[in-house]
Amino acid sequence: MSKEEMDKTAKKKLIDIAHRWYDQMTGGGVPSISLPTRTKRNIEYDDESEVWKYGDRESVRSAGNAKSALHLLKMAYVIWFLKKQILENRSSTLRELYYISEGWKKAKFGAQDESNFLIEDLEILTDLQREAFHLRPEEDGATIFGPLRLKEQTRRGEREIHCQDDVGEAGYQIPNNVESVEFVDHDAKFIIAIETGGMYARLIENGFDADHNAILVHLKGQPARSTRRCLNKLNDKFGIPVVVFTDGDPWSYRIYASVAYGAIKSAHMSELLATPKAQFIGVQPSDIRDYNLPSDHLTERDVAALHAELTDPRFATDYWREQINLQLSLNLKSEQQAFAAKGLDFVTKEYLPARLSDMGII
Amino acid sequence: MSLADELAKKQRSISVAEFFEKNKHLLGFDSPVRGIITTVKEAVDNSLDACEEAMVLPDIFIGIKKVSGEVYRIIVEDNGPGIVPDQIPYVFGKLLYGSRFHQIKQSRGQQGIGISAAVLYAQLTTGIPTTVISRTGAATPAWRFEIQIDIESNEPEILRREEAEWDRTHGTRVQIEFRSTLAAKKRLLDYLKYTSIVNPHARIRVEMDDEAFLFERVSDEVIACPEPIQPHPHGIEIGNLKRMIVYSEDSLEDFLVNGFARVGTKTAREMCRLAGLACEMPARNLTPAQQKSLLDAMQQVKVPAPPTTQCLSPIGEALIVQGLEKEIQMDFVSARTRPSSVYSGNPFMVEAAIGYGGKLPPEGNAQILRFANRVPLVYQQGACAITGCIAGINWKTYGISQSGLPIGPLLILVHIASTNVPFTSESKDAVASIPEIEKEVTLALQELGRELKTYLSRRDKSRLQEDRARAVCAIIPEIAAKVAEIVELPPPDISPIEGKIMRKLVTRRETRDGKVAIEVRNYTDQKGAVTLYDISPDTAEDATIRPDFSSRMEQEVTKVWQVPIEPGSVWRVEYTGAGGGSLDIRGIDQKYIVTVDLDV
Numbered sequence: 030m031s032k033e034e035m036d037k038t039a040k041k042k043l044i045d046i047a048h049r050w051y052d053q054m055t056g057g058g059v060p061s062i063s064l065p066t067r068t069k070r071n072i073e074y075d076d077e078s079e080v081w082k083y084g085d086r087e088s089v090r091s092a093g094n095a096k097s098a099l100h101l102l103k104m105a106y107v108i109w110f111l112k113k114q115i116l117e118n119r120s121s122t123l124r125e126l127y128y129i130s131e132g133w134k135k136a137k138f139g140a141q142d143e144s145n146f147l148i149e150d151l152e153i154l155t156d157l158q159r160e161a162f163h164l165r166p167e168e169d170g171a172t173i174f175g176p177l178r179l180k181e182q183t184r185r186g187e188r189e190i191h192c193q194d195d196v197g198e199a200g201y202q203i204p205n206n207v208e209s210v211e212f213v214d215h216d217a218k219f220i221i222a223i224e225t226g227g228m229y230a231r232l233i234e235n236g237f238d239a240d241h242n243a244i245l246v247h248l249k250g251q252p253a254r255s256t257r258r259c260l261n262k263l264n265d266k267f268g269i270p271v272v273v274f275t276d277g278d279p280w281s282y283r284i285y286a287s288v289a290y291g292a293i294k295s296a297h298m299s300e301l302l303a304t305p306k307a308q309f310i311g312v313q314p315s316d317i318r319d320y321n322l323p324s325d326h327l328t329e330r331d332v333a334a335l336h337a338e339l340t341d342p343r344f345a346t347d348y349w350r351e352q353i354n355l356q357l358s359l360n361l362k363s364e365q366q367a368f369a370a371k372g373l374d375f376v377t378k379e380y381l382p383a384r385l386s387d388m389g390i391i
Numbered sequence: 392m393s394l395a396d397e398l399a400k401k402q403r404s405i406s407v408a409e410f411f412e413k414n415k416h417l418l419g420f421d422s423p424v425r426g427i428i429t430t431v432k433e434a435v436d437n438s439l440d441a442c443e444e445a446m447v448l449p450d451i452f453i454g455i456k457k458v459s460g461e462v463y464r465i466i467v468e469d470n471g472p473g474i475v476p477d478q479i480p481y482v483f484g485k486l487l488y489g490s491r492f493h494q495i496k497q498s499r500g501q502q503g504i505g506i507s508a509a510v511l512y513a514q515l516t517t518g519i520p521t522t523v524i525s526r527t528g529a530a531t532p533a534w535r536f537e538i539q540i541d542i543e544s545n546e547p548e549i550l551r552r553e554e555a556e557w558d559r560t561h562g563t564r565v566q567i568e569f570r571s572t573l574a575a576k577k578r579l580l581d582y583l584k585y586t587s588i589v590n591p592h593a594r595i596r597v598e599m600d601d602e603a604f605l606f607e608r609v610s611d612e613v614i615a616c617p618e619p620i621q622p623h624p625h626g627i628e629i630g631n632l633k634r635m636i637v638y639s640e641d642s643l644e645d646f647l648v649n650g651f652a653r654v655g656t657k658t659a660r661e662m663c664r665l666a667g668l669a670c671e672m673p674a675r676n677l678t679p680a681q682q683k684s685l686l687d688a689m690q691q692v693k694v695p696a697p698p699t700t701q702c703l704s705p706i707g708e709a710l711i712v713q714g715l716e717k718e719i720q721m722d723f724v725s726a727r728t729r730p731s732s733v734y735s736g737n738p739f740m741v742e743a744a745i746g747y748g749g750k751l752p753p754e755g756n757a758q759i760l761r762f763a764n765r766v767p768l769v770y771q772q773g774a775c776a777i778t779g780c781i782a783g784i785n786w787k788t789y790g791i792s793q794s795g796l797p798i799g800p801l802l803i804l805v806h807i808a809s810t811n812v813p814f815t816s817e818s819k820d821a822v823a824s825i826p827e828i829e830k831e832v833t834l835a836l837q838e839l840g841r842e843l844k845t846y847l848s849r850r851d852k853s854r855l856q857e858d859r860a861r862a863v864c865a866i867i868p869e870i871a872a873k874v875a876e877i878v879e880l881p882p883p884d885i886s887p888i889e890g891k892i893m894r895k896l897v898t899r900r901e902t903r904d905g906k907v908a909i910e911v912r913n914y915t916d917q918k919g920a921v922t923l924y925d926i927s928p929d930t931a932e933d934a935t936i937r938p939d940f941s942s943r944m945e946q947e948v949t950k951v952w953q954v955p956i957e958p959g960s961v962w963r964v965e966y967t968g969a970g971g972g973s974l975d976i977r978g979i980d981q982k983y984i985v986t987v988d989l990d991v
Contacts, residue, residue: 047877054871057887057899057912093892095858098866105873112877135869 039162040115042155043108050101060101061091064150065297069341072296079306080299081290081343083153099135100147106136107147111162120163123148153297160206170203171256174233175244176216177263182209189213193238200233200247207258215244217269219390221310221381222246222260224275224284228365228376235377241391244269251284254295257302260288264304270390271304274381277312277322278362279334279353282344285309290343310384314356317363320380323370324361331362419770419818420512423571427455427463428579428769430512433505434467434565435583436766439590440499441471441563443616443704448608449593453583455573457600462517463571468564473527476534476552483510483523483565484538484547499766509567511540516570520550525563533557573600578769580604585760585767588714589706589806609713617704621652623697624662624689626736626811632686639674643685646674652697662688699731699738703808706765711744711804719802722748723846726804727835734827739809741828743835745843746802757781757791757801761822763812768820775821777805780832789840790847805832859892867892890914890985896921896956899987902970907931909974911954911962921979923952927972934966947972 050060065071065083073084092098110129114121121129126148127141138144148159155161177192181204192201204210221243223229229247232238238245244263248256264271273288275281286292289307291299317324327335335353338344344353356362368376385391415421419429431453442449447470454466474482483506510521526533535555539548557564573579576599587595587606592614595606622631624647639646647659654662663670665688668681677685706714711726726744733739751758761768761777772778778796786797797803813823822828867885875882890897891914899910907929911921925931926949931938940951954962956979976984 044877047874050870050874051878051880051883054874054883054885054888057891057897059888059891060867060870060874092867092870093859095866098870102866102870102873105870105877109873109877135866 035161036115036118039155039157040112042157043112043115043151043162046151046154047105047108050105059091059093061089061093061097062101062104062150062154063087063089064153067149067293067296069293069343072293072342074342075299078300080303081296082299083296103130103133103136103138103143104147104150106130106133107144107151111151111164114163118163120165122165122167123159124167126164149294149297156297158298158301160208165205166253166255168205168253170205170207170253170259171249172200172202172229172247173244173259174200174229174247175220175238176242177244178213178215180211180213192244198233200245203255203259205255207255207262210259210262212263212266215267215269216242217244217267218242219385220244220246220260220263220269220271222248222252222271222273222288222307223365224248224250224273224281225365228274231366231373232377235374237377237381240377241382241385248273248275248284248288252288254302257288257304260304260307261302264306271307272310272385272388272390273307274310274365275312276362276364277314277317277356278327278364279331279338279356281312282309282338282349282353286341286343308388310381310388312363312365312367314352314359314361316380317361318355318359320368320371322363322367324363324367327356327360327362332357415512416818419820420508423461423516424575425770426509426512426569427465427571427573428575428582429505430465430509430567430569431455431467431579432582432766433509434465435586435595436499437506438467438469438471438563439586439593439765442469442593443614445472445561446613446616447471448611448613449590449595451593451595453595453597453599455579455597455599457573458568461570461572462519462568463573464566464568466564466566468559468562470559470562473561473563474525475527476525476536479523479525479534479536480538480547480549483507483521483536484540484549485545499764506565507540509569510538511542513567513569514539517568519568521568522566523563524555524557526557526559526561529560533559582767582769584718585762585769586765588718588760588804589711589762589765589767591706591710591714591717607717609717610710612710614704618701620698620702620738620810621650623652623733623736624654624692624694626697627651627686627689629683629686633682636674636677636682641674642671643668643674643677644670647689653695658692658694661692665691696733697736697738699733699740702810703731703738703740705740705742705808706806708742711742711806715744715746715802715804719746720750721746721802722850723843724802725839725842727838729831729835732827732831734813734825737809737811737813739807739812739828739831741831741835742804742806742808743832743839744802744804745836745839746804747843747846748800751800751802753800755798757797757799757803759796760802760804762804762806763814763819763822764808765806766819768822770818771815771820774815776824776829777807777822777832779824780829781805781836784833784836784840786840789844791840791843803836805835807832856894884987884989886985886987887912890987893985894983895985896976896979896983897985897987898923898974898976899989900925900970900974901989902968905967905969906965907968907970908963908965911956911976913956913958913960915979915983916958917979917983918957919978920953920955922977923954924975924977925950925952925972926975927968927970929966929968929970929972931966931968934964936964 053060066086066088071084071086072081075082090097090100092101123145127138127144130138152159173192175192180187180189190201229245232245237243260271263269273285275284288304291303295302335357339353368380420426438451439449450470452468456464458464485507513519513521520537520539523536524533532554535553537551541548583595583597583606591610592608592612594608597604635650641649643663644659647654647662648656660670666684705728708726708728712724715724724746729741731738731740761775781803782795786793791801792798807822813825815821815823867888871882871885887897887899894914896915897912901908926947928946930948931950938950939953942949974986974988
C-alpha cells in the first residue's frame with residue numbers, strides 16, 4: 030500500500046469512530062465505544078495463526094459516567110489531533126503526544142501510560158498499527174549480532190549492512206519502524222534472543238555466533254514492539270528457529286511469553302508481533318536443580334507471579350505447569366549469569382550446546 | 392529526750408487547706424495555665440447548679456482581664472438564687488463545705504472543694520483576697536465580702552463585709568485575682584463552647600482581654616432539677632454508713648427502711664438476720680465490727696435497683712442535637728439517650744451523639760467530647776473509659792476508617808449522668824472503667840454508628856447521581872463539540888442526552904418533510920399522566936393519536952394530549968404540518984422537564 034493510500038485509510042478509519050459518536054448523539058443516545066476486555070481472562074488461542082488474540086469479551090465505555098465520559102473526550106481529542114497530523118504530513122512520538130495533551134484542559138493525560146493505552150485502543154478500533162497514525166515509540170530498538178545481511182532505508186538513502194562484518198562490538202541496532210528494513214540473506218542455524226546485556230556480551234566475546242552460526246538478539250528486558258516484529262519477520266521469512274534465553278524467574282517467563290505468544294496489552298496485533306515457534310531454552314527451574322546454580326529464595330511477589338502464570342492461558346501446557354510447580358517447590362530462582370560460577374566458558378561450551386541438541390536444533 | 396519525743400514535737404495534724412496547698416495537682420491547680428480553666432470551670436459549675444435548683448434560665452458572665460504582669464482578674468457572675476450573707480464566707484472560704492456532698496442526686500460539683508480551692512490559690516500566688524457579691528432577692532440588699540482562708544484552721548477569714556449596690560435582683564458574683572497566663576485561651580473557649588453544647592438552656596457571655604464571645608441559649612426550657620434520693624444499700628461505703636449511723640435515732644430495722652432506697656421491712660429483717668444483729672437494737676449502738684458485718688449483709692441481700700428517673704437529668708436527644716448544631720456546622724448529627732441503669736447501687740444514664748462532615752476537620756482522629764453530669768472533661772482523654780469504649784468499637788463496620796480511634800470528619804459526644812460519676816482521680820478529668828457504664832456507652836455508639844452508616848450510603852448513592860450529572864453538564868458538550876469538529880458537521884443537540892442521564896422527562900419535537908413528530912420519553916421513575924399543550928397553526932387532523940382536546944383561536948390551534956407515563960416509556964405522535972409555535976408539558980414537577988424543540 031502506498032503512503033498516500035495508507036494515510037487515506039487511517040484518516041477515514043479515525044473519522045469513522047467520531048462519526049459513530051456523532052450519530053449516537055443526534056439520535057438522542059449517549060456516546061459509547063465497545064472494546065475487547067484487555068485482561069488475561071480474555072485472550073484466546075487462534076488455531077489458524079497460532080498466536081493468542083483477544084476473545085469475545087467486550088467492555089462498553091459510555092459517557093454516562095464521568096470517568097468514561099472523560100475517556101471518550103480524550104479519545105476525541107486524540108482523533109482530532111491525529112487527523113490533523115496525517116493531513117499535515119507530520120509525525121510525533123508517543124511521549125510528544127503526551128506533552129501535546131498539556132493544552133487540552135480536561136482532556137489532558139495524567140500519565141504517559143494513559144495516552145499509550147488510548148493509542149492501543151485506537152489500534153484495536155481501526156485495526157491499524159500506530160505507525161499508520163504517524164506515531165513512533167521513543168524506546169530504542171534492540172541490537173542484533175550474527176551472520177545476517179539486511180538493507181535499511183535511512184534518511185540518507187539505502188544502506189546494506191552485514192551484522193557481523195559491518196558493525197561494532199555492540200551489534201546492529203534495530204530501527205523503530207522495522208518495515209523500513211529488508212532482510213537479504215543469512216548463514217544462520219538459529220536465532221538466540223537473550224534477556225540481559227551481560228549474557229549478550231558474553232556470547233559475543235566467546236564467539237558463540239561464529240562457532241554455531243547463530244544470530245544473537247538482545248531483548249533488553251521486556252522486548253519492544255520493534256524487537257518482537259523483527260524476530261517475527263526473520264522467523265517468517267527465513268524459517269530460522271528462534272530460542273529465548275532469560276533468567277530463571279517468573280518475570281523472565283513473561284518475556285518469553287510475549288515473544289512467543291504476544292503480550293496481553295498488544296494481543297490485537299499478535300499476528301505481526303508474536304513468533305509462535307519460539308522455544309524457551311532456559312534458565313529452567315530444572316536447570317537450577319540439575320546444575321546446582323547459585324540462587325536466591327523466591328519473594329512473596331515472585332510466588333504470587335508464579336501462581337498467576339498457572340492461571341494464564343499462555344502457560345497452560347504440561348511443560349510450563351511442571352516447571353512452575355517445580356520452581357514453587359524448590360522456592361529458588363537464578364539469573365542467567367549464575368552460570369559464571371562454573372567458569373566463563375561453561376554457558377557457551379556446555380550448557381547451551383547441550384540444551385540446543387536436546388531441542389533438536391544442533 | 393528520746394528520739395520518739397523529738398519526733399513527737401514535729402508531729403502535728405495538718406489542716407485540709409495546708410494539705411491541698413501541697414497537693415494542688417489533685418484539684419487541677421498544678422500549673423498557672425490550668426489554674427484559670429479550673430477556676431472558671433468550678434465557678435461556672437456552681438452557677439449552673441444554683442440556677443437549676445432555683446429553676447431559672449442561667450445567664451452567666453465571665454470576665455478575664457490582665458491586671459498587671461502575670462496577674463489576672465477573673466470574674467464570674469450569675470443570675471442564680473444568691474447566697475445568704477452568713478453562708479458566703481463558708482461557701483468560698485472553707486474547703487470541703489457544700490450542700491451537695493451528702494445528697495444522692497446528679498449535680499456538677501460534688502465535694503465542695505472547687506471554688507474555695509481557687510480562693511486559696513489566689514491567696515497563695517498574689518495574696519489578694521477574693522471579692523464576693525451576692526443578693527438573694529429584690530427585697531434584700533446585696534452583700535459584698537472580701538474573704539481569705541486561714542490555712543492552719545481551714546476557717547474563712549472575713550477581711551471586709553458590707554452592704555453594696557448591685558443592679559442584679561438576685562445572683563452571685565465572684566472576683567478572684569491570681570498569677571496565671573492565658574496561654575490556654577483556646578482550650579478555655581473550647582471548654583465554654585462544650586459547656587454550652589450540653590447546657591443549651593444557658594447563655595454564657597465572655598469578655599477576655601477586650602474580646603467578647605457569646606454562647607447563646609437555644610432552648611428556653613428550664614431543666615427539671617433532679618430530686619435527691621436515699622442511698623442504695625449496694626452503693627454505700629463504710630465511711631458513709633458510719634456517718635449515717637451517728638445521726639440516727641432509729642432502731643436498726645427502721646434505720647435500714649428509712650435510710651435506704653428500696654429497702655422494706657422484709658429486706659431489712661433479712662439483712663439483720665444475715666449480720667446476726669437484733670432488729671430492735673438502736674442503730675447508733677452498733678460497734679465498728681457490727682457495722683462492718685451489717686455492710687456485708689447489705690451487699691448479700693437482693694435489693695431492687697434504685698429509682699433512676701427522678702434523680703437524673705438527661706439532656707435529651709433533641710437538645711443535644713440543637714446544642715451541637717448551634718456551635719458546630721455538620722452534615723449529619725444524631726443523638727441517643729439510653730435508658731437509665733445502675734452500677735454498684737448508683738443510678739446512671741448514658742447519652743451519646745455522632746456528627747459527621749461539614750466543618751469538621753476531614754483528616755486525623757475523630758473529635759471526642761466527653762461530659763460527666765453536663766460538665767466537659769477536657770484533660771486526660773487517653774485515660775478515660777469513654778475513649779476506651781470508642782476505640783473498642785469496630786468503626787469500619789459503619790464505613791469509618793480507624794486506627795485505634797476512628798478517623799475522619801467525625802465528632803463523638805458522650806455524656807454520663809449519674810448520682811456518682813466514677814472518676815479516676817479527684818481532679819475529675821477521666822471516667823473510671825466500670826463494665827456497666829462501658830456497656831451502655833458502647834450500645835449507644837453502636838446504635839448511632841448504624842444510623843451514620845445509613846446516612847453515608849445514602850450520601851454515596853446521591854454522589855453517584857451527581858457524578859452522572861457532572862459528566863453531562865461538563866464533559867458531553869465538549870465531546871459533542873470536538874466530534875463535530877472532526878466530522879465537520881454542526882454540533883449535535885445534546886439536551887435529550889442530558890435528560891436521559893439526569894433522569895428527566897424529555898419532550899422533543901422535530902419537523903421534517905412536512906411531518907411533525909412529537910416524542911415524550913420518560914427517564915424518571917415517575918408514573919401517571921402528563922398534559923401536553925401544542926400550540927401552532929397546524930390542525931393535526933391526521934394525528935396518529937387524536938388530541939383529547941383541540942380548539943382554534945385566530946391563526947393558532949391549541950392541541951392537548953393526555954400522555955400516560957411509566958418509567959422508561961416512550962409516547963409518540965405524528966401529524967402533517969409545518970411545526971413551530973409553542974410546546975408545553977404540565978402535570979409533573981418542573982424540575983423533571985426537558986423540552987427540546989428542534990423547530991424553534
